[in-house]
Amino acid sequence: MRYDVSIVGLGRIGLPLALSFADRGLRVLGIDNNPERLSALREKRMPFDEPGAQELLERVDLGLSERVGDAADAQSIVLTLGTPAFSHIEIDMRDIRSALDDLLPVLHEGHALILRSTVAPDTTEFVAGYLEKHRSFVVGEDVFVAHVPERIAAGRFFEEASTLPCIIGGVGERSGEVAAKLFEVLGAPIVQTTPVQAELAKIWTNILRYANFSLPNLLMMDCEQHGANVFEVIDLINRDYPRGGMAQPGLTAGTCLRKDFAFSEERSPAPGMLLAVHRVNETVPRFLVEGIKRRVGKLRGVKVAVLGLAFKAGTDDERDSLAHKLVRLLERELADVAIHDPHVQTPTQSFDEAVDAADVVVIATNHPEFCGPAALRAIRSQAREDALVVDPWNCFGAAQVFAYTTEIQALAAPAS
Numbered sequence: 113m114r115y116d117v118s119i120v121g122l123g124r125i126g127l128p129l130a131l132s133f134a135d136r137g138l139r140v141l142g143i144d145n146n147p148e149r150l151s152a153l154r155e156k157r158m159p160f161d162e163p164g165a166q167e168l169l170e171r172v173d174l175g176l177s178e179r180v181g182d183a184a185d186a187q188s189i190v191l192t193l194g195t196p197a198f199s200h201i202e203i204d205m206r207d208i209r210s211a212l213d214d215l216l217p218v219l220h221e222g223h224a225l226i227l228r229s230t231v232a233p234d235t236t237e238f239v240a241g242y243l244e245k246h247r248s249f250v251v252g253e254d255v256f257v258a259h260v261p262e263r264i265a266a267g268r269f270f271e272e273a274s275t276l277p278c279i280i281g282g283v284g285e286r287s288g289e290v291a292a293k294l295f296e297v298l299g300a301p302i303v304q305t306t307p308v309q310a311e312l313a314k315i316w317t318n319i320l321r322y323a324n325f326s327l328p329n330l331l332m333m334d335c336e337q338h339g340a341n342v343f344e345v346i347d348l349i350n351r352d353y354p355r356g357g358m359a360q361p362g363l364t365a366g367t368c369l370r371k372d373f374a375f376s377e378e379r380s381p382a383p384g385m386l387l388a389v390h391r392v393n394e395t396v397p398r399f400l401v402e403g404i405k406r407r408v409g410k411l412r413g414v415k416v417a418v419l420g421l422a423f424k425a426g427t428d429d430e431r432d433s434l435a436h437k438l439v440r441l442l443e444r445e446l447a448d449v450a451i452h453d454p455h456v457q458t459p460t461q462s463f464d465e466a467v468d469a470a471d472v473v474v475i476a477t478n479h480p481e482f483c484g485p486a487a488l489r490a491i492r493s494q495a496r497e498d499a500l501v502v503d504p505w506n507c508f509g510a511a512q513v514f515a516y517t518t519e520i521q522a523l524a525a526p527a528s
């Protein structure tokens with residue numbers, strides 16, 4: 113075989129993983145059916161931001177192909193395809209199914225098929241059953257199937273890939289051991305478990321975060337209705353209290369958090385709780401728009417500058433960002449919406465253009481560029497004198513979701 117490992121799906125997870133394996137001396141074949149992505153990689157150009165990836169891409173050798181069937185040219189085949197959720201609250205496995213169908217005719221004894229994508233409980237057993245049904249393999253003896261979920265945070269791939277415990281759920285006798293042989297080169301501690309426990313551990317890692325952030329978001333809305341300040345209430349909850357603590361509010365979304373809860377909810381015996389969590393987080397843009405209207409009046413012809421489109425600070429990832437939803441809702445109010453984000457690929461206005469003479473400035477992403485006195489000074493000098501600043505992330509330390517620039521101008525002073 114010409115390769116040690118094939119990575120199918122060179123996205124935000126697959127590509128850094130392929131580069132990490134190549135960096136450890138493995139012969140790696142990367143496969144993606146997106147021709148633009150492949151040509152960028154052939155030109156040694158990263159198609160998205162991930163700290164450290166461009167340097168690795170320039171340094172290591174990576175075989176490339178657009179045909180999933182070519183993956184059989186490696187002993188280990190890792191699937192890092194997207195697994196979105198249908199609006200039916202159900203995993204959308206079409207990319208996984210399509211890759212499996214391409215692989216079926218070319219798989220042979222000794223191959224290991226590893227699901228790195230996030231999947232609904234029992235998907236790994238489904239994949240093993242699919243191979244057994246269509247090719248009469250005994251999984252765990254002839255071929256190997258395992259779920260090795262990815263839990264890194266975008267932007268921290270290379271530091272976390274080698275430190276976060278690597279959970280492995282192998283099917284049958286030896287799949288876990290075979291998958292561990294591949295993943296141990298990354299250097300992270302290996303934890304063996306069953307396939308369904310690996311699946312549950314991954315989706316509930318994200319569900320925990322999604323639910324954890326929904327509480328301060330709900331509290332933010334509750335405080336508004338009582339005329340209370342959410343940041344002061346959170347401080348009262350957390351201060352010197354020894355049991356747990358409340359997170360901070362924000363626009364909680366992103367491609368993983370927004371869909372992984374559905375993989376539990378699709379077959380939940382207690383349906384509804386996570387849907388409510390989802391509804392809370394999804395309501396934050398509407399809450400911000402209503403809060404602006406309460407203070408400014410009708411938004412028709414009002415200039416609103418939205419700072420940030422990415423769902424996460426310091427990244428260029430806009431997938432499933434609530435900033436887009438916020439923009440859509442503002443546009444439906446006939447506001448004059450101006451947008452600035454220095455990180456994303458979607459073209460946006462410059463900071464100066466977006467903020468110039470704005471009546472309202474919303475910090476939609478807590479990018480470092482938008483936090484601290486210098487950013488507030490820039491808003492103060494370019495937006496209207498009495499502009500409303502909407503800062504659910506507390507980027508300026510004003511500890512007010514809605515505040516007029518005149519109220520918080522002291523925070524714009526340069527540090528002495």
Ligand SMILES: NC(=O)c1ccc[n+]([C@@H]2O[C@H](COP(=O)([O-])OP(=O)(O)OC[C@H]3O[C@@H](n4cnc5c(N)ncnc54)[C@H](O)[C@@H]3O)[C@@H](O)[C@H]2O)c1
Pocket residue numbers: 120121122123124125126143144145146149180192193194195207210211228229230231262263264265266367368
């Ligand atoms: N992005 C994250 O931060 C993150 C973190 C942990 C886990 N995950 C999980 O990892 C998986 C991958 O996520 P991602 O963000 O890398 O997705 P992505 O959309 O960035 O990447 C998927 C890639 O697969 C390619 N592709 C799709 N169908 C294909 C096919 N049939 N053949 C070949 N290539 C195909 C696409 O062109 C794309 O490049 C998902 O299950 C996701 O939930 C993502």
